[in-house]
Amino acid sequence: MPTRPVRTNSRPKQRPPEQHRSEDDPRIMLDREVSADLYEPIPPYPTRTEREAEFYTIGDGEMFLNLGPQHPATHGVLRLVLKLSGEQIVDVDPVLGYLHRGVEKICENSDYYHVIDQVDPLEYASALFQEWAAVLAFEKLMDVEVPPRAEYIRVLSAELLRISSHTLFMGFLALDMGGLTPILYSFIERDEIVEMLAALTGARMLFNYFRIGGVNGDLNHEFMSRLGDWMSRAAKQTEANTGLLNENEIFVRRARGVGVMDREMALRFGVTGGNLRASGVPFDVRRAHPYSVYPQLDFNVPTRLEGDSLARYLIRMDEVRESIKIIDQCLNNMPDGPVMAKLPRLLRPHPGRAWGAVEGPRGMLGVYAISDGTDQPFRFRIHDPSFMNLEVVPHLLPGNLLADTMAIVSSLDPIMGGIDK
Amino acid sequence: MDRTLKRRLEARLGAQIQGPIRQRHDQTEIRIQPGDVPDVLRTLHDSVDLRFELLADLAGVDTGNEMQVVYHLWSETSPDWLRIIAEPLSREDPRCPSATFLWTGAEWLEREAYDMFGIVFEGNRDLRRIFMPPDYTSFPLRKDFLLPDDAARSPGEGVRNVERPFAPAVVADDPAAGIRRAPAS
Numbered sequence: 001m002p003t004r005p006v007r008t009n010s011r012p013k014q015r016p017p018e019q020h021r022s023e024d025d026p027r028i029m030l031d032r033e034v035s036a037d038l039y040e041p042i043p044p045y046p047t048r049t050e051r052e053a054e055f056y057t058i059g060d061g062e063m064f065l066n067l068g069p070q071h072p073a074t075h076g077v078l079r080l081v082l083k084l085s086g087e088q089i090v091d092v093d094p095v096l097g098y099l100h101r102g103v104e105k106i107c108e109n110s111d112y113y114h115v116i117d118q119v120d121p122l123e124y125a126s127a128l129f130q131e132w133a134a135v136l137a138f139e140k141l142m143d144v145e146v147p148p149r150a151e152y153i154r155v156l157s158a159e160l161l162r163i164s165s166h167t168l169f170m171g172f173l174a175l176d177m178g179g180l181t182p183i184l185y186s187f188i189e190r191d192e193i194v195e196m197l198a199a200l201t202g203a204r205m206l207f208n209y210f211r212i213g214g215v216n217g218d219l220n221h222e223f224m225s226r227l228g229d230w231m232s233r234a235a236k237q238t239e240a241n242t243g244l245l246n247e248n249e250i251f252v253r254r255a256r257g258v259g260v261m262d263r264e265m266a267l268r269f270g271v272t273g274g275n276l277r278a279s280g281v282p283f284d285v286r287r288a289h290p291y292s293v294y295p296q297l298d299f300n301v302p303t304r305l306e307g308d309s310l311a312r313y314l315i316r317m318d319e320v321r322e323s324i325k326i327i328d329q330c331l332n333n334m335p336d337g338p339v340m341a342k343l344p345r346l347l348r349p350h351p352g353r354a355w356g357a358v359e360g361p362r363g364m365l366g367v368y369a370i371s372d373g374t375d376q377p378f379r380f381r382i383h384d385p386s387f388m389n390l391e392v393v394p395h396l397l398p399g400n401l402l403a404d405t406m407a408i409v410s411s412l413d414p415i416m417g418g419i420d421k
Numbered sequence: 422m423d424r425t426l427k428r429r430l431e432a433r434l435g436a437q438i439q440g441p442i443r444q445r446h447d448q449t450e451i452r453i454q455p456g457d458v459p460d461v462l463r464t465l466h467d468s469v470d471l472r473f474e475l476l477a478d479l480a481g482v483d484t485g486n487e488m489q490v491v492y493h494l495w496s497e498t499s500p501d502w503l504r505i506i507a508e509p510l511s512r513e514d515p516r517c518p519s520a521t522f523l524w525t526g527a528e529w530l531e532r533e534a535y536d537m538f539g540i541v542f543e544g545n546r547d548l549r550r551i552f553m554p555p556d557y558t559s560f561p562l563r564k565d566f567l568l569p570d571d572a573a574r575s576p577g578e579g580v581r582n583v584e585r586p587f588a589p590a591v592v593a594d595d596p597a598a599g600i601r602r603a604p605a606s
Binding site for chain 2: 050387
């Protein structure tokens, strides 16, 4: 019986002689004979790039430590390969892709309406913002005019979600530094907001609520009564929650002066959102490139100059206060009218390109959409802020202690669903 | 639309801009040759009247005929987003200069474009796969990478092996190849 050749995707295991080989490095002792079956060397393939060769060459007294991918404090499945000297971090190599599921490819093969629920699970803690970015890009592509009531509902629901996301951030930051109490309070807050949005949209986390040209449903009684109930004590509750950490000396002393990112560095790395504003750049897409009804709303863009973990935390707490202000204005100025523009069932925009960006809780969420005249986007590029925020980690960690890793990574607030797309 | 930005770009970049400057909504779009990328980005970043300090996005695009690298920039001097399209890159051997000399953060964005399209960014010192495993050989976002259940567009009605090696065996102009192509614009 003739044997069929086995088809495989893996490239033949050949080592180009010019590349770095750890066996050639006199500083590395490879005790193959003793422990070849005990561990697999990192990485299990020849190093390919300059940076990889530099990182995976071990110096005197250094060792590797894998943090993750199943570590409880890594906000998802993030693996950080740490190079340690004693307890001090020398270098970091984040390994991504454990959650990669090819959302961009899926979106390029689904129609314009279908894209909205495909992008929902990207930033699963604040799904409305990713929907908003996609919808905004499509509306620019098709020149759709959105009714004002729909815009106000969008701002209202999204700002609620921003508060929920920031409160959750506060809890997890404290949890990663060893404080258990704040997360209990932040989940109380988040649960109320999520139940409120469930009354509005029908789902607790992955809303699928925004539509091209409006939103899926009008405000209803249950949502409004829950919102009114919550708004009556939101500001007070926020102060109480932040008081848990702001006045906690252990927390403040651990977060202050750790992971300092100055203005130049933040801009060079393309960091956006609260992390950039904590370094003194007042870049907020809601003000820098106004979309929706934000130009008509009165709110401040808080900035700080320190650029450390504590500043990044305080910025987010300031933003919660601004968001409460925005929600208040939305409720006062909410106009009457339809919540959806009139659009055909099958969308076939003219060939063209559009970039839509919104300010999410973690930074700028962008979508670059290309249409080729069919009912599916030809190219659907998703720009996620967590991806850029995580990229700074290898440059913030070296020099710090291992125990500060999570104080820094957590203060950048990465969400792995968005990073891995 | 920011008319003054158009004038400033024409004054600063001149002949490096290929074709007309297009403006729509809050976006200004210019097209450049891939070889001019370092020069143009440096000029946009450093000129006192432009100051595009933030790289908002870097994306690879496969139009079916050629490859593009698309940059989106932000500046406080203009209310517009600036989109720079570097084209054409050949589909067989796409190469483009890296932007990491200016924005270190472009490193991961370029790694992603390499991972998804196979675009080689010359000057990026860490150009390896970022999402897919290191021994993976296909480039998933290319237009000749067909999804297995996409029977409508797949020449094999969705049953053949969809993963392709680096250089696709399909002739680019073969209509039977089933590649979705963008209209010329």
